[in-house]
Amino acid sequence: xxxxxVLLAVSGGIAAYKIPDLIRALKRxxxxxxxxxxxxxxxxxTPLTLQTLSGExxxxxxFDPAEEGQIDHVALADWADVVVVAPATAHLLARMxxxxxxxxxxxxxxxxxxxxxxxxxxxxxxxxxxxxxxxxERLRARGVWFVGPESGLLACGWEGEGRMAxxxxxxxxxxxxxxxxxxxxxxxxxxxxxxREPLDAVRALTNRxxxxxxxxxAREAARRGAEVVLVAGPSALETPPGVERVDVETxxxxxxxxxxxxxxxxxxxxxxxVADFRPAQREQHKIKKEDLAEDAGLTLELVRNxxxxxxxxxxxxxxxxxxxxAESRDVIEAARRKLRRKGCDLLVANDVSRTDAxxxxxxxxxxxxxxxxxxxxxxxxxxxxxxAHLLDRVEKLREERA
Ligand SMILES: Cc1cc2nc3c(=O)[nH]c(=O)nc-3n(C[C@H](O)[C@H](O)[C@H](O)COP(=O)(O)O)c2cc1C
Numbered sequence: 001x002x003x004x005x006v007l008l009a010v011s012g013g014i015a016a017y018k019i020p021d022l023i024r025a026l027k028r029x030x031x032x033x034x035x036x037x038x039x040x041x042x043x044x045x046t047p048l049t050l051q052t053l054s055g056e057x058x059x060x061x062x063f064d065p066a067e068e069g070q071i072d073h074v075a076l077a078d079w080a081d082v083v084v085v086a087p088a089t090a091h092l093l094a095r096m097x098x099x100x101x102x103x104x105x106x107x108x109x110x111x112x113x114x115x116x117x118x119x120x121x122x123x124x125x126x127x128x129x130x131x132x133x134x135x136x137e138r139l140r141a142r143g144v145w146f147v148g149p150e151s152g153l154l155a156c157g158w159e160g161e162g163r164m165a166x167x168x169x170x171x172x173x174x175x176x177x178x179x180x181x182x183x184x185x186x187x188x189x190x191x192x193x194x195x196r197e198p199l200d201a202v203r204a205l206t207n208r209x210x211x212x213x214x215x216x217x218a219r220e221a222a223r224r225g226a227e228v229v230l231v232a233g234p235s236a237l238e239t240p241p242g243v244e245r246v247d248v249e250t251x252x253x254x255x256x257x258x259x260x261x262x263x264x265x266x267x268x269x270x271x272x273x274v275a276d277f278r279p280a281q282r283e284q285h286k287i288k289k290e291d292l293a294e295d296a297g298l299t300l301e302l303v304r305n306x307x308x309x310x311x312x313x314x315x316x317x318x319x320x321x322x323x324x325x326a327e328s329r330d331v332i333e334a335a336r337r338k339l340r341r342k343g344c345d346l347l348v349a350n351d352v353s354r355t356d357a358x359x360x361x362x363x364x365x366x367x368x369x370x371x372x373x374x375x376x377x378x379x380x381x382x383x384x385x386x387x388a389h390l391l392d393r394v395e396k397l398r399e400e401r402a
Contacts, residue, residue, distance in 0.1 A: 019087075082174060191254060
């Protein structure tokens with residue numbers, strides 16, 4: 001267990017009443033905890049409570065000469081190994097996303113070089129508001145860690161996503177943030193997203209894969225110190241920090257990019273939804289209905305694309321290969337068959353018929369299917385958490401083989 005210095009930044013949400021429990025969980029784990037409050041936070045939890053539990057002076061004012069004299073705000077930002085923002089209000093997430101430094105907490109967040117973990121908590125409509133969504137995307141793209149929010153009955157009476165993660169879950173997430181760079185020295189090749197197979201000058205065949213799962217794996221691998229090459233189908237997602245991204249469009253381009261990076265990869269994680277077929281012919285100009293007989297349909301001829309995962313598995317070497325299977329029925333059986341056919345070291349099966357998992361969601365419910373036949377079913381988790389579980393398994397496999 002890593003013993004770190006946790007700067008706990010508290011903002012003005014009702015979930016602040018759980019912060020004393022979080023301090024106790026962090027202290028039990030051996031961490032030192034110092035608290036900083038936004039002006040609104042003091043309306044929900046008293047500095048005296050936080051000071052008593054943390055055993056450290058609490059800061060709540062940027063311009064108070066006594067507080068600033070005791071420990072100045074830049075020294076406090078430098079002191080932290082990790083900054084935990086809990087609860088993180090919609091207002092604070094917005095200020096963070098825009099880099100404001102209008103009071104103590106936002107100033108500390110801008111001044112620190114430590115990783116930042118946020119635990120959002122708010123009414124479901126605030127959480128789902130496009131402004132909050134955009135702010136969170138921006139923060140994620142900058143490498144800010146998220147834990148929660150969870151779904152359930154909210155303090156405001158509404159039901160839905162917005163409840164702060166439980167203190168124990170936040171304390172667990174702190175352990176993950178503080179974990180040593182366990183993949184340092186390793187190179188990971190990750191594929192993500194769907195491919196786009198052009199039909200004519202304007203149309204293409206594609207699928208609904210967003211690339212979020214692969215981007216989450218790439219982000220987590222980079223955080224663990226790996227060199228990461230991310231071969232991505234068309235996607236508007238931002239490149240995770242420290243990741244080398246290769247943008248491709250078609251399955252053939254993806255194959256080429258994968259085989260270019262393969263010689264240096266010790267681990268290959270193939271989350272991309274590669275089109276099995278492509279149009280046999282790509283028309284140079286737009287196919288126009290006026291050029292066809294009236295009421296005539298259009299028959300497309302498709303040809304098979306290469307099976308990149310199977311080819312990678314057949315390529316000699318000591319690399320570890322993880323495949324993904326998007327299935328909509330008999331998920332585990334279909335995944336077992338795919339694992340046997342391709343010969344990878346681990347297959348991650350996801351049920352894309354669920355609305356809360358699979359394509360274009362932030363969450364995923366997956367099962368790890370192992371060559372021996374064992375199946376490990378994970379609960380519904382964020383894609384970041386699925387990525388962390390997946391890389392834990394990959395690290396274990398690598399250790400066993402070393
Ligand atoms: C009773 C009460 C409960 C609130 N709970 C939340 C909450 O859970 N999440 C949130 O984002 N804002 C909540 N707010 C609104 C924030 O307190 C308000 O946006 C404030 O400006 C946040 O300031 P801060 O981000 O600097 O702490 C609540 C307000 C009140 C009056």
